[in-house]
Amino acid sequence: MTACSPPSPAVFPTLDPKSANEPTRSTSDRTSAMVPTTVSAPAAATVIALRTPLGDEAAMATIASFFRAVTGEDHARLSDVTDGHANLHDLRPRGRTLPYHAGHVWRGRFRKRPYEKLASRLVYRARDARIFDAGSYGSLPHKLRNRVTSRLKGRDLVLKVPILVHTVNGQRYLPDEMIFWLRRREGRYVIVQMAEIFPF
Numbered sequence: 001m002t003a004c005s006p007p008s009p010a011v012f013p014t015l016d017p018k019s020a021n022e023p024t025r026s027t028s029d030r031t032s033a034m035v036p037t038t039v040s041a042p043a044a045a046t047v048i049a050l051r052t053p054l055g056d057e058a059a060m061a062t063i064a065s066f067f068r069a070v071t072g073e074d075h076a077r078l079s080d081v082t083d084g085h086a087n088l089h090d091l092r093p094r095g096r097t098l099p100y101h102a103g104h105v106w107r108g109r110f111r112k113r114p115y116e117k118l119a120s121r122l123v124y125r126a127r128d129a130r131i132f133d134a135g136s137y138g139s140l141p142h143k144l145r146n147r148v149t150s151r152l153k154g155r156d157l158v159l160k161v162p163i164l165v166h167t168v169n170g171q172r173y174l175p176d177e178m179i180f181w182l183r184r185r186e187g188r189y190v191i192v193q194m195a196e197i198f199p200f
Contacts, residue, residue, distance in 0.1 A: 054189060059157055059182055060126050062189040071119040073110045082191045089195035102194055113173050121165045132158040144179060144195060157182045172199045
């Protein structure tokens with residue numbers, strides 16, 4: 001008599017735990033020629049690949065990187081997160097009308113103040129930031145709005161970030177609030193303009 005073998009256990013496909021925490025990605029036809037990407041397309045366009053809009057998280061990641069650069073006096077990081085031609089606007093009532101080159105201003109500030117003293121402090125909170133897109137530029141303060149409208153493009157964002165810690169041992173380092181213009185560069189935002197009431 002032939003002995004009966006125990007039945008083999010059923011095998012079910014399992015989900016990789018790592019992939020469960022990642023966003024679902026759509027597949028694409030890799031055999032076809034790639035189509036140039038764009039943010040929007042005219043109705044007459046037949047085949048177009050639309051770029052996925054960047055969310056608020058991407059904007060706040062840029063702001064976080066900027067403040068890490070400032071509190072670490074990290075010139076390389078500051079250059080990476082800002083456009084090479086980024087300007088800094090002085091919003092003081094009698095401040096200069098023409099903007100300053102942002103990189104030059106921050107290099108000068110690093111020479112005058114030890115910004116690393118801010119590294120262990122909560123300089124800002126992300127939840128306090130306000131984000132303005134093309135549909136809400138009109139709610140910006142008048143003086144700032146006049147400067148914004150001539151420089152914004154497409155889907156640029158403007159962020160107003162209140163500063164929690166701006167003074168250490170009686171020395172002023174930062175203004176009460178900082179304003180950032182962000183523009184998309186590939187898969188992230190970079191800072192193309194800044195504005196503030198100069199702290200010193």
